[in-house]
Amino acid sequence: MELHLITDGCQSAERTADILRLIEPDIDMLHIREKHLSAAELYEFMFTVSERGCCSPSKLAVNDRVDAALLFGAGTVQLTSNSLPLQLVKRTFPKLRCGASVHSLQEARAAEQAGANYVLYGHIYDSVSKPGLPPRGLSSLEELCRAVSIPVIALGGIQPRHVRGIRRAGASGIAVMSGIWKADDPAEAAKEYRRMLIT
């Protein structure tokens, strides 16, 4: 199973890179999700994170900005309902991997039909990023995993102890934010997630 780490918009590029350098072997993809940055700042952020964090651009997934992903040589772009139409992105840039952020089975099916390489689905558990919104839970994850044939990455409030249930539900990986960035020891947290993912 894959471990995706999503930047939370609260760390500087330098701190992001410094943590990343410690955990890079343990994570499969780093999502750059810094909505408050201009395109120029985003490019700088990616450059610092990749260089100082010793992380290959191919391991980066850029949120929303297809152009930043292409210019930087990032492997993946992560598209949401606020992004350019996934089908057109795939048609225009067939080599670029496209992840789709989805919140329902219908959206997941539509994303698969449009050519998404995987979906990010959540939130599964209570999440500090989604206060007050009821989590979607394991059974909806299981239903969604059965409904599509592309990989499903589960997101939202996931702790290492949840990994076994998520695997049983059929997900191909998990995506984490605060579980690593807000951990007392991010490197240890990443290793703990990794241990649960491979056992």
Add this chain to the structure above:
Amino acid sequence: MELHLITDGCQSAERTADILRLIEPDIDMLHIREKHLSAAELYEFMFTVSERGCCSPSKLAVNDRVDAALLFGAGTVQLTSNSLPLQLVKRTFPKLRCGASVHSLQEARAAEQAGANYVLYGHIYDSVSKPGLPPRGLSSLEELCRAVSIPVIALGGIQPRHVRGIRRAGASGIAVMSGIWKADDPAEAAKEYRRMLIT
């Protein structure tokens, strides 16, 4: 001389299109500058403006979003200091025309060196978009036009009566916002600009 019209972020796509349909033959380029829109909304905006406004995508310049320009088949992207690096955009997408928004002679020279197809320079006169900022004036425009060999499009508070002076300063065109959008009769205003540009 060219007439560029820049959307001001205050009109709906429908109203923009309805005005555009009346003045399309009189303008050389329509800049889509709708910073408050998501990428999905921007794409919709461009689609409506182009279809309903009977305007070829090749006549559109998309502000900042290189990806939206490429997906839509727009002829041009307009880059600012907040955008992705112009040199890299040109290197990655050599067929895409790139305009650079500049505010000094140094920036104009840098943009030319980076491969810009033209620069947009302003603001030349007092502009409702730049309240309180002193205008740069005709003499600075003239100096800048001498310093670069790519076309210079002058911007900011330009009225039809200013066009002669701007041409004499060496500019290749003008860009207008409120002079057309806020005119009592936008179609008549566009024709008046056009008359001044060709005489």
